[in-house]
Amino acid sequence: MEPQEAAKRSQDEANDSIEHENNSHGEPAPKKIKFDDHPSTPDDSAKAIPRPRVKGVAPIKAEYLVLALGQTEQPAVDEAIDDDAAEGQTAPEPHEAVQVSKKDGRRKKQKGQNKEREFGTFSDAKRLCNSVAWTPEFSPRPCKHGDRCNALHDLRQYLKEGRRPDLATFGGKCPVWEKHGRCPSGWRCLFVHSHMDEVKHADGRSELVLLEDTAKRSPEGDHEEEAGEVKPGVVNVVPVGIKFDLAKKRIQLEKSDKYLEWLTKDTERLTKHYHTSKNDANESSDYRAQYVEPPLKPSEKRRIYFGRETPVLAPLTTQGNLPFRRLCVELGAQVTYSEMALGLPLLQGQKADWTLMRAHESETTPPRFDPGGAIVQDYDNSKDLKFGAQIAASVPWVAIKATEALSRYLPHLRLVDLNCGCPVDMVYKSGAGSALLDAQSKLERMIRGMNAVSGEVPITAKIRMGVRDDRLTAHKLVERLALGSEDMRSVVGAPGCAAVTLHGRTRQQRYTKAADWGYIAECAALIKQYNQKTDSLADTIREADESTLPNGGKMYFLGNGDCYSHVDYFEHVDKAKVDSVMIGRGAIVKPWIFEEIEKGQYLDKSSSERLTYIEKFARYGMEAWGSDELGINYTRRFLLEFLSFFCRYVPIGLLEHLPPSLNDRPPAYRGRDDLETLLASKNYKDWIKISEMFLGPAPPGFKFQPKHKSNSYEIEAEG
Numbered sequence: 001m002e003p004q005e006a007a008k009r010s011q012d013e014a015n016d017s018i019e020h021e022n023n024s025h026g027e028p029a030p031k032k033i034k035f036d037d038h039p040s041t042p043d044d045s046a047k048a049i050p051r052p053r054v055k056g057v058a059p060i061k062a063e064y065l066v067l068a069l070g071q072t073e074q075p076a077v078d079e080a081i082d083d084d085a086a087e088g089q090t091a092p093e094p095h096e097a098v099q100v101s102k103k104d105g106r107r108k109k110q111k112g113q114n115k116e117r118e119f120g121t122f123s124d125a126k127r128l129c130n131s132v133a134w135t136p137e138f139s140p141r142p143c144k145h146g147d148r149c150n151a152l153h154d155l156r157q158y159l160k161e162g163r164r165p166d167l168a169t170f171g172g173k174c175p176v177w178e179k180h181g182r183c184p185s186g187w188r189c190l191f192v193h194s195h196m197d198e199v200k201h202a203d204g205r206s207e208l209v210l211l212e213d214t215a216k217r218s219p220e221g222d223h224e225e226e227a228g229e230v231k232p233g234v235v236n237v238v239p240v241g242i243k244f245d246l247a248k249k250r251i252q253l254e255k256s257d258k259y260l261e262w263l264t265k266d267t268e269r270l271t272k273h274y275h276t277s278k279n280d281a282n283e284s285s286d287y288r289a290q291y292v293e294p295p296l297k298p299s300e301k302r303r304i305y306f307g308r309e310t311p312v313l314a315p316l317t318t319q320g321n322l323p324f325r326r327l328c329v330e331l332g333a334q335v336t337y338s339e340m341a342l343g344l345p346l347l348q349g350q351k352a353d354w355t356l357m358r359a360h361e362s363e364t365t366p367p368r369f370d371p372g373g374a375i376v377q378d379y380d381n382s383k384d385l386k387f388g389a390q391i392a393a394s395v396p397w398v399a400i401k402a403t404e405a406l407s408r409y410l411p412h413l414r415l416v417d418l419n420c421g422c423p424v425d426m427v428y429k430s431g432a433g434s435a436l437l438d439a440q441s442k443l444e445r446m447i448r449g450m451n452a453v454s455g456e457v458p459i460t461a462k463i464r465m466g467v468r469d470d471r472l473t474a475h476k477l478v479e480r481l482a483l484g485s486e487d488m489r490s491v492v493g494a495p496g497c498a499a500v501t502l503h504g505r506t507r508q509q510r511y512t513k514a515a516d517w518g519y520i521a522e523c524a525a526l527i528k529q530y531n532q533k534t535d536s537l538a539d540t541i542r543e544a545d546e547s548t549l550p551n552g553g554k555m556y557f558l559g560n561g562d563c564y565s566h567v568d569y570f571e572h573v574d575k576a577k578v579d580s581v582m583i584g585r586g587a588i589v590k591p592w593i594f595e596e597i598e599k600g601q602y603l604d605k606s607s608s609e610r611l612t613y614i615e616k617f618a619r620y621g622m623e624a625w626g627s628d629e630l631g632i633n634y635t636r637r638f639l640l641e642f643l644s645f646f647c648r649y650v651p652i653g654l655l656e657h658l659p660p661s662l663n664d665r666p667p668a669y670r671g672r673d674d675l676e677t678l679l680a681s682k683n684y685k686d687w688i689k690i691s692e693m694f695l696g697p698a699p700p701g702f703k704f705q706p707k708h709k710s711n712s713y714e715i716e717a718e719g
Contacts, residue, residue, distance in 0.1 A: 051656065053656075053657045056663065056664060056665060057664060057665065057666075057667065058650050058655070058660070058661075058664040058665060058666035058667070059655055059656040059657040059664075060650065060654050060655060060656070060666055060667060060669045061654055061655070061656050064654050064669045064670055064671070064672075065667060065668065065669050066667075066668040066669055066670055122629060122630065122633040122698075122699050122701055122702045123629055123630060124158075124162050124163045124164075124188070124628075124629050125161065125162055125163065125164075126151075126152050126157075126158065126161060126162035126163075127151045127152065127162070128151060128152050128155075128158045128162060128163075128187060128188060129143055129145075129149055129151035129152060129153050130151075131143040131144075131149075131153070132153055132155055132187070133186045133187055133188060134186035134187070134210070136207055136208070136209045136210070137155050137156075137207045137208040137209065138205075138207050140153065155187060155208055156208070158187065159187070159192075159208075163188070163190070163629065164190070164629070164699065166190055166191055166192065166193050166194075167190045167191060167632075167695075167696040168696065169693070169694050169695065169696050170191070170694070172191060172193070172194055173191060173194040174189055174191035174192070174194050174195055174627055175191075175618075175619045175622055175623075175627070176189075176232065176622055176623050176627050177189075177191070177194065177195040177211075177213070179216070179232070179619075179623070180216055180217065180232040180233075180623075181212055181213030181214065181215065181216025181217040182212045182213070182216075182217055182232075183195055183210075183627060184230060184231055184232070184626060185626045185627045185628040185631060186210060187210070188626075188628035188629065189626075189627045189628055190627060190628060190629065190632060190696070191627055192210075195210060195211045195212075196208060196209065196210055196211060197209055197211055231623060231624060231626075232623060233360055233361045233362075233623060234322070234358050234359070234360060234361075234623075234624060235358070235359050235360070235361055235363075235364060235411070235412045236357050236358050236359050236387075236410045236411065236412050236413070237358060238354050238357070238409050238410070242349070242409060243349035243350075243351060243354055244349060245349070246346075246347060246348065246349030246405070247348055247349035247350075248349075251405075253401050253404045253405060253408075253453075255296060255404055255452070255453040256397075256400045256401040256403075256404045256449075256453050258295040258296060259294060259295065259296060259400060259449055259452050259453060260396070260397050260400060260401075260449070261295075262292070262294045262295050263294075263396065263445065263449060265292070266291075266292065266294075267445070269290050269291075269292075270487065273290070291491050294452065296452055296453075297452065298451045298452050298454075298496055299454075299455050299456055300456065301451075301454075301456055301457070301458045301496075301498065301550055301551070302383060302384075302456045302457065302458060303376050303377075303378055303379040303380065303384075303551055303552065304379075304384060304414060304415060304458055304498060304499070304551065304556070305367070305369050305375055305376065305379050305381070305384065305556075306335070306499060306556040306558060306579040306580040307369060307370060307373055307374070307375070307579060307580060308370070308373070308570075308573050308579075308580065309334070309368045309369060309370055309373075309598075310334040310335055310367050310368060310369065310580050311332070311333060311334055311335075311569060311580065311581060311583060311593075311594050311597045312333070312334065312335040312336075312337075312501075312558060312580055312581065312582040312583065313325060313328050313333040313335065313336045313337065313582075313583060313584075313587055313594075314337065314560060314582045314583060314584035314587070315337035315338060315339060315340055315390040315417065315419070315462070316339065316584055316588070317339050317340055318339065318638070318641055319588050319641065319642065319645070320336075320337065320338070320339045321339065321624075321638050322358055322359065322360055322620070322624045323617050323620035323621045323623075323624050323635070323638070324588075324591075324617065324638070324642060325359075325360065325363060325387075326360040326362055326363070326620050327591055327613060327616055327617055327620065328587055328591050328594060329360070329362045329363055329386065330362065330616075331591050331592050331594050331595045332592075332594030332595045332597065332598045333386070333587070333594045334367035334368050334386060334594075335367055335386050335388065335414070335580075336359075336363050336386050336387050336388070337387075337388050337389070337390045337417060338356050338357055338359070338387070338388070338389045338390055339356045339390075340356075340390045340391070340392050340419050340422065341353040341354075341356045341357065341389070341390070341391050341392070342391070342392055342393075342432075343391050343392060343393035343398040343399055343401075343402035344393070344398050344402075346391065346402045346405060346406070347398065347401055347402055347405060357389055357406065357410055358624075359387040359412055360620075360624075362386075363385065363386045363387035363412070364385045364386070364387065364412045365385065365386060366381045366382060366383075366384045366385060366386075367381075367384060367385075367386050369381050369384075376551040376552045376554050377552040378552060379551075384414065385412060385413075385414050386414065387412060387413065387414055388413065388414040388415040388416070388417055388460070389406055389410065389413060389415075389416050389417065390416075390417040390418075390419050390462070391403070391406070391416065391417070391418060391419065392418075392419040392422060392427055392432040392433055393418070393432055393446065394430050394431030394432040394435070394436075395431070395442075396442065396445045396446045396449055399418060399446040399449065399450055400446070400449035400450055400452075400453055401453075403416050403449075403450040403453055403454050403457075403459070404453040404454070406454075406457075407453070407454045407455045407456075407457045408455075413457055414457075414458075415457060415458045415459065415460050415498065415499075416450060416454060416457055416458075416459055416460070417459075417460045417461065417462055417501075418436075418443075418446060418447065418450065418459070418460070418461045418462070419432070419433055419462055420433065420434065420436040420437060420443060420461050420462060420463045420464075421433060421434050421437070421462050421463050421464040421503050421507075422434055423464070423507040423510055428507065434464055434467055434507040435467075437463060437464060437466055437467050437473055437474075437477065437507070438467055438473070440473075440476070440477055440480055440485075441485065443461075443477070443480075443481075444480055444481070444484065444485060444488070444495055447459055447461060447481065447495045447496065447497050448488075448492075448495045448496065451495065451496035451497075451550075458498035458499075458550055458551070459496060459497060459498060459550075460497060460498050460499040460500065460501070461481060461497055461499075461500050461501070462500075462501040462503070462560075462582075463477060463478075463500060463501070463502055463503070464502070464503045464505060464506055464507055465502070465503070465504060465505060465506045465516065465519055466506045466507070467506060467507045467508065468506060468507075468508050469506050469508050469509060472506070472519065474502055474519070474523055475519075475522065475523050475526060478500055478502070478523050478526055478527055478530070478557070479526065479530060480495075481495060481497040481500055481555070482494065482497070482500075482527060482530035482531070482555050483530055483533065494550075494555075496550050497550060497555055498550035498551055498555065498556065499550075499555060499556035499557070499558065499579075500527070500555065500556075500557055500558070501557075501558040501559075501560055501582050502520050502523055502557070502558070502559060502560065503515070503560040503561055504516040504517055504519060504520045504559065504560065504561035504562075505561060514561075514562055514663065515560070515561025515562040516561075517559065517561070517572060517575075517576050520559040520561075520572075520576050520578065521575065521576035521577060521578075523557070524557050524559070524576055524577045524578050525577065527555060527557040528577070530555065531553065531554050531555060556579045556580075557578055557579055558578055558579060558580050558581065558582050559572055559576055559578040559581050559582070560581070560582040560583075560584065562585075562586070562661075562662050562663065563581050563583045563586050563593075563662075564586040564589070564590065564593065564659070564660060564661065564662035565586075565593065565596060565602065565659045565660060566593070566596040566597045566599075566600055566601065566602070567658075567659040568581075568586075568659065569581050569583075569593075569597050570597075570600075585645070585662060586662055588642065588645040588646070589645050589646065589648050589649050589662070590649050591613060592605060592613075602652050602658065603652075604651060604652040604653045605651070606676075607671065607672075607673055607675035607676035607678075607679055608675065610646075610649075610676075610679055611675060611679070611690075611693075614639070614642075614643070614646075614690060614693075614694070615693075615694055617635075617639055617642060618635060618639060618691075618694035618695055619694075621634065621635030621638060621639065622635055629699065632695055632696070633695075633698070633699065633702055635695060636691050636695045636698060636702070636704075637702075637704055639691050639695070640684075640687050640688070640691060640704050641704075643687040643690060643691070644687065646679070647679060647680055647681060647682055647687070648666075649679075649680075650664075650666050650669075650680070651671065651672070651676065653672065654669065654671070654672070666680075678690065684704075
């Protein structure tokens with residue numbers, strides 16, 4: 001058989017395989033996907049019969065493999081990648097954790113949370129004062145620093161010397177202004193000449209002014225535009241004054257204060273009861289007889305819904321930023337989460353953590369649901385929304401107070417999720433994240449307290465199977481979250497956890513092993529039993545108050561781990577019996593996985609379609625962070641982070657076997673066109689080339705280091 005005929009046959013077999021997969025889910029047979037024909041067969045040794053599938057190796061068709069001169073065997077696969085990056089960064093290496101003092105030459109410890117990553121500096125050559133940054137040339141606002149201000153106030157000098165020339169990307173037109181009719185970056189915008197004008201007055205003077213298109217403007221307030229806080233389409237923007245008052249401890253969280261005072265006394269009673277009964281059974285006191293009601297009980301919660309038609313985007317540190325979530329929602333994600341925020345910095349009013357709580361208006365729309373499905377009583381889809389917040393805390397008072405602050409100041413909030421699975425050393429050693437898996441009593445107190453102060457906002461938790469491989473604890477923990485401990489459930493009932501997500505790995509495993517969906521299925525079966533037992537929790541004296549039960553007594557259960565196609569998704573829902581599946585790394589590598597789930601078929605995205613998603617990310621980044629020097633290079637940094645995962649996608653049309661596996665590593669291959677080959681490159685210089693298509697050249701001083709240091713990539717712009 002000729003090589004061209006072999007390639008054609010292999011292509012037809014892949015098409016037939018895709019059609020078979022679609023029919024297996026009961027959907028009408030879709031039109032066959034036509035793969036792009038390669039202009040020529042790169043390798044004359046292409047085989048007609050697909051090769052056997054090798055575990056851990058992406059099964060790329062022979063005609064697309066890149067072989068070295070004289071090589072006849074399949075090339076080696078890429079080195080394994082550290083995928084802890086999807087949830088956070090591991091601890092720095094010993095040589096990275098210290099630095100040398102310039103004063104005495106001694107080694108000293110670095111401070112801060114991100115000491116193992118360096119991003120360089122990127123800003124204007126000369127800073128423009130805020131008093132003139134958004135105003136016409138002759139009408140500046142009063143400068144609060146007066147004569148002490150060391151920023152530029154001469155607008156023409158700033159445009160000539162203080163910044164680099166306008167960018168030529170997007171035709172030289174500001175994408176934010178083109179869409180919204182105004183640009184929050186003002187004179188700092190690197191496309192400013194597309195929305196400015198020089199007006200001549202009657203006295204002969206020429207004044208520089210910013211233009212606005214009122215026909216495109218939304219009715220958003222401009223009360224904080226001068227501080228760069230208000231961005232078009234962005235919600236959950238907490239005013240600077242509130243963050244300042246939190247930092248100065250001027251804001252009273254009354255519900256939390258009352259509950260924590262009661263919790264301290266109740267914990268003392270429970271501890272005394274435990275030690276008394278342990279040391280002397282004859283003097284054991286009845287905790288139920290000593291129990292005192294808390295000063296407030298939970299408000300009735302808004303009903304939420306997770307189902308087969310609601311695939312969930314996981315909370316992802318760094319990767320789960322607002323532009324990426326917006327892209328995923330556009331492609332079909334039905335539930336999203338913020339990046340994990342630390343509870344204590346939220347209470348301290350720190351800007352960085354409150355910024356993580358911002359969402360796009362597309363995330364405030366209701367998720368998709370099936371009215372004929374198993375929805376909970378009184379669920380109102382019109383009042384539901386997609387966006388939820390995730391926090392981490394190591395002690396109950398932090399989790400409880402942070403929850404009250406979030407529910408008070410974030411008007412668009414579906415739920416508050418407590419992270420009980422983060423494996424990162426910094427988080428674990430502080431007692432938060434996966435450390436809570438071995439502190440189940442403390443975790444229960446957190447959930448109960450958060451539920452008491454959150455108003456109508458439901459509380460959920462995300463956990464792992466356990467801390468160590470030889471001691472799985474999730475099955476005991478889900479019972480505690482569903483029913484409460486044996487001492488508490490007979491007194492006050494269930495903790496009020498509306499949903500639990502189980503990641504099918506332990507902390508010890510990180511990403512070294514495949515997710516254990518068998519164990520997730522076991523826990524899902526337990527959850528079903530616990531939901532049936534909810535009505536019989538209280539004794540004959542204390543009847544359960546149905547208004548305080550989450551979702552009318554039903555606790556949802558979600559699985560998480562290694563979902564990379566609609567086949568994986570529906571298999572987990574049908575076989576593991578979870579309510580829905582949370583998708584993390586699979587969405588970073590292939591954001592249109594949500595579209596595949598919605599349509600029930602594989603989508604062989606062309607290179608031009610994939611480039612369109614990168615362009616959208618760049619546009620969304622400028623809308624979220626600004627089109628000035630700072631905002632564009634924030635966008636560049638997160639885009640390069642995205643590309644470090646996005647390049648791992650192997651197009652469906654190049655595979656011999658389906659379904660694809662998230663953990664397979666491809667051997668060296670070429671795509672069906674030059675752009676597809678470029679998008680598959682693991683070379684950081686190619687990532688820069690792609691980013692420059694939309695963001696222009698990186699400025700001097702810009703650095704980038706991916707969170708997974710597979711090849712120790714480090715980028716520094718030429719200066």
